[in-house]
Amino acid sequence: MERSTTTIIEPPAVESLTDAERRRSIAAALGCIAAVGVGLGATLPLLALRMESMGASATLIGLNTAMVGLSHILFTPLVPRILRHVPMMAFLITCAMVASLGTLAYVALPDVYFWFPIRFVTASALAGLFIVSEIWINQVTLEKSRGRVMGLYATIFSGSFALGPVMLLAIGTDGTLPFLLTATMMLVAILPLQLGKGLMPHLTEKPSHSFAAFILVAPAATFAALAYGAIETQVFNLLPIYSLRSGATADVAALVLTVFAAGNVALQVPIGYLADRIDRRLVLAGCAAIGVAGPLLLPATAGQPWLLYPVLFAYGGVVVGLYTVGLALLGQRFSGADLAGANAAFVVMYSLGSLLGPAAGGIAMDTFQPHGLPMSLALVASFGLILTLWRRSSAGPIDPPEGDRP
Incomplete structure (x- = not known):
């Protein structure tokens, strides 16, 4: 088991952030996860309803939905290793772009069987956004307010996730528009990240445990x-x-x-x-x-x-x-x-x-x-x-x- 005695956080160190910088950093992560929450909340019912209209069986729809959990289990363990070599900002932007393009791929390749690898890749990108946002918020939050900030994180994600189906009610589930709007919401996640530019932790050491x-x-x-x-x-x-x-x-x-x-x-x-x-x-x-x-x-x-x-x-x-x-x-x-x-x-x-x-x-x-x-x-x-x-x-x-x- 590999161990390291220190964890290096490259400048600006999160310990040295001012209160205003800390709030800005947290707000950037929360804004990112809110945009992703809306997109994900729309994707789950949208894909199920579209596969139903394409004649897919309930078993096939269920197996396709299972790609979400499977991608998280397989991709998530790789994220800490990736963060040692890729800056957090670049990783998050890449994940948002992959998730957005993956959502458009459902329209470009309207075949249920193609949707299995598409969903695996798209869900992996979303998993990257989630886990890194959680690491980011937890790392820059002060100990005395950690519970409240985590509660705010959960509140914003739950609320934004619930807005996804509402968006579908407003625009419907037919045609290209719901996929286009969902993809746009995932790209919007990049915008609040700019608030946290230069204020993200950067990890360069290996974890002390496997x-x-x-x-x-x-x-x-x-x-x-x-x-x-x-x-x-x-x-x-x-x-x-x-x-x-x-x-x-x-x-x-x-x-x-x-x-x-x-x-x-x-x-x-x-x-x-x-x-x-x-x-x-x-x-x-x-x-x-x-x-x-x-x-x-x-x-x-x-x-x-x-x-x-x-x-x-x-x-x-x-x-x-x-x-x-x-x-x-x-x-x-x-x-x-x-x-x-x-x-x-x-x-x-x-x-x-x-x-x-x-x-x-x-x-x-x-x-x-x-x-x-x-x-x-x-x-x-x-x-x-x-x-x-x-x-x-x-x-x-x-x-x-x-x-x-x-």
């Missing part, structure tokens, strides 16, 4: 990402179906994801604020506990919207804290090349959960009708809760430092 070792070095954070990836994809793929099978009306079933997503957007900054005030692993355990309790309330509330909606709002807002607080824990513990390696492991675990989650939820629903989905969701969260509590008891509590180490 990629796989980071999963075990920071298990509370990385397995929280796995749990949230599995929960999120189960909810967005299966919750409307579960609602219908549990006796909800079609109108209620259509709204459940909107309510869940609204919680995603509304509660991340408050959770981040709490994570800046007390031991972050304790906050992570609290998010996992709500992740267990929320689904167990679904069978009793499924047919009563006035109870179901508040439960889904709180559940959706708190359970995404597994991702938000997990990111803050990584930034608290690692910096420089180590942060890049740990963040890559974090994203891979999230992507692995995203791949495994829908299959596990679907099997549970078919095996335990009609309440297999809540059982599956609660089981995944309980795994994260047990691991977090074990890690906190074995390693001792971590109090957020009072200093301003980025």
Whole structure:
């Protein structure tokens, strides 16, 4: 296992940034991820609907969608190594251009089978934008405000992602226009990057651990990402179906994801604020506990919207804290090349959960009708809760430092 004693951050060092420069740097990364969020939020339903209109089977559509998770798992571990040789600005601009051109390639090559490699490449570019934006923000953020900034990051991404389908509602899904507009949104991500010119960290050293070792070095954070990836994809793929099978009306079933997503957007900054005030692993355990309790309330509330909606709002807002607080824990513990390696492991675990989650939820629903989905969701969260509590008891509590180490 290769180790290095120091991580070099080339000038301007993030420690020396003024408050104004730090805010500008963070704003640039947030603006980048907002543009990408809109584009990605439009791409997922757009491709599914277009493949359906082209006569593709549900299995083929599902396999094509799986290219997203597969690309993240295979490409993300390479990102820390790439960043040692390519400046962060150049890497992000390249990813935005590849994602944009890849989106236009769907129009140029209107064949479902061509869309498999196109989606793999495009999703890899988007993965690069996500992981590097997270590394960037975590690296330049002060320790005392890390939770709040990570909460703001999650809020902006969730909100911008939700705007993608709204954009499609406004322009429709037929013809070239939706692809052209989506590609444009991905290119727009380059514009806010100019705010951070000269203010990005640059990594030149190797991480002190191998990629796989980071999963075990920071298990509370990385397995929280796995749990949230599995929960999120189960909810967005299966919750409307579960609602219908549990006796909800079609109108209620259509709204459940909107309510869940609204919680995603509304509660991340408050959770981040709490994570800046007390031991972050304790906050992570609290998010996992709500992740267990929320689904167990679904069978009793499924047919009563006035109870179901508040439960889904709180559940959706708190359970995404597994991702938000997990990111803050990584930034608290690692910096420089180590942060890049740990963040890559974090994203891979999230992507692995995203791949495994829908299959596990679907099997549970078919095996335990009609309440297999809540059982599956609660089981995944309980795994994260047990691991977090074990890690906190074995390693001792971590109090957020009072200093301003980025």
